[in-house]
Amino acid sequence: MIPFKLRSHLKGDRHIWAILLALSIISIFVVYSSISALAYRKTGGNTEFYLLKHGFFIIFGLFVTFVIHKLDFTQYSGIAHVFLWFTPILILYTLIFGISVGGARRWVSVLGFSFQTSDFVRLVLITNLSAMLARRQHIEYKVSDLWTMIIWCGVTIGLLSISSFSTSVILGITCFLIMWIGRVPSKYLWKMVLVLFGGLTLVLALGLIVKRATGTELGRVQTVIDRTEVFINSDMDGDGLVGGETGSSSDQKDFALIAIAHGGFLGVGPGNSAQKNVLPDAFSDFIFSIIIEEYGILGAMVVMGLYIWLLYRGVKNVDNTHRAFGGLLTIGLTLSIVLQAFAHMFINVGLGPVTGQTLPMISMGGTSALFTSVAIGIVLSVSKNTSPNE
Known part of the structure; x- marks a missing residue:
């Protein structure tokens, strides 16, 4: 019987495998x-239940990454192209019939499987944009091709911003960087910026009009405006209130900053966080502040270093890949993960308005972690076909 050696089956960039682990x-x-606070509310203090649940998702995510990295990444462009035509419909369906969590319709259930639409859309759009650009790397861009890319990005990101504004901003920046790396002429890059900025501004304006006319909120638009008002301490929508009805204070931000101040340089030690019991979503949206409280600035630097290392490996693999599609896909997916991570960290330390960005591969979550595992698997699949690198 031939023994199974895991190391021989882990292909691709071993640095990325190490970062993932x-x-x-x-x-x-x-x-x-x-x-602990979540466990107390839901199960009477049974933290082991959530530990086992989270551990299962991590192991399953690693398995998904392993399976995806074994497949040929060139097949993903065809699959993603089919899904691309369904993304606007899926986003609209989610806005109307989606599952509401925390006052936002961001989830949809298909055959009993629930997932955030934004995770799926991000993967599909990045893959398609990479494929479109790859086909034009050795021939001159046509105006129609460039406008097709810009319109698809604008429509998809604009619709997504209604329920997931921060995610749409991150996705917009990612798409812009992919087009820049893909050597799109600068005048079209500026047109891309104008389309995205105009689309996001239009969504915010439409949200205000709907709120004033009907008293109802369009997606999360009003919440985005209120949280931005709190961050800049200014009345943006002219209603005479900073932060809307919730006021100009943010308990989440205050608790997060207290946790950071409590942590200092070395932290208070694993399990000794005090703010985890009062900070909402300490296990997801504000987990970085708990990392700082328990492991200090030193622990935070280690976590930041791992994401920077991931970005470095993504860029290095682009230099060594043999296919334009693989290189663009790698940098696009890597950027989307790293940008989300830094958005989460900036928000946790008070450098941005409060939003619901999780910390990829660390925050507790099911389907979000699953889609991140798929993205990492694709990156590893591409890196199998690169030149030897360190």
């Missing part, structure tokens, strides 16, 4: 520490 281990420790 390190973030998974960190996730186990930090999530277990931060779920």
Whole structure:
């Protein structure tokens, strides 16, 4: 009987495998520490239940990454192209009939499987944009091709911004960077910026009009405006209130900053966080502040370093890949993960308005972690076909 050697089956960039394993281990420790309040509310204090649940999702995510990285990445462009035509319909369906969580319709259930539409849309759009650009790397761009890319990005990101504004901004920046790396002429890059900025502004304006005319909120538009008002301490919508009806204070932000101040340089130690019991979503949207409280600035630097290392490996693999599609896909997916991670960290330390961005591969979550695992698997699949690198 031939023994199974895992190392011989893990193909692709071993640095990325190491980063994935390190973030998974960190996730186990930090999530277990931060779920005590959730466990008390839901199960009477049974933290082991959530630890086992989270551990299952991590192991399943690693398995998904392993399976995806074994497949040929060139097949993904055809699959994603089919899905692209369904993304606007899926977003609209989610806005009307989706599952409401925390006052936002961002989830949809298909055959008993629930997932956030934004996770799926991000994967599909990045894959399609990479494929469109790859086909034009050795021939001159046609105006129609460029406008097709810009319109698809504008429509998809504009619709997505109604329920997931921060995610749409991150996705817009990612698409712009992919087009820049794909050597799109600068005048079309500026047109891309204008389309995205105009679309997002239009959504905000439409949200205000709907709220004033009917008293109902369009998606999460009013919430985005209110939280931005709190951050800049200014009345943006002219209603005479900073932060809307919720006021100009943010308990989440205050608790997060208290946790950071409490942590200092070395932290208070694993499991000793005080703010985890009062900070809403300490296990997901504000897990970085718990990391700082328990492991200090030193622990935060380690986590930041892992994401920077992931970005570096993504860029390095682009230099060594043999296919334009693989290179663009790698940098696009890597950027989407790293940009989300830094958006989460900036928000946790008070450098941005409060929003619901999780920390990829660390925050507790099911389908979000699954789609991130798929993205990492694709990146590893591409790296199998690169030149030897360190």
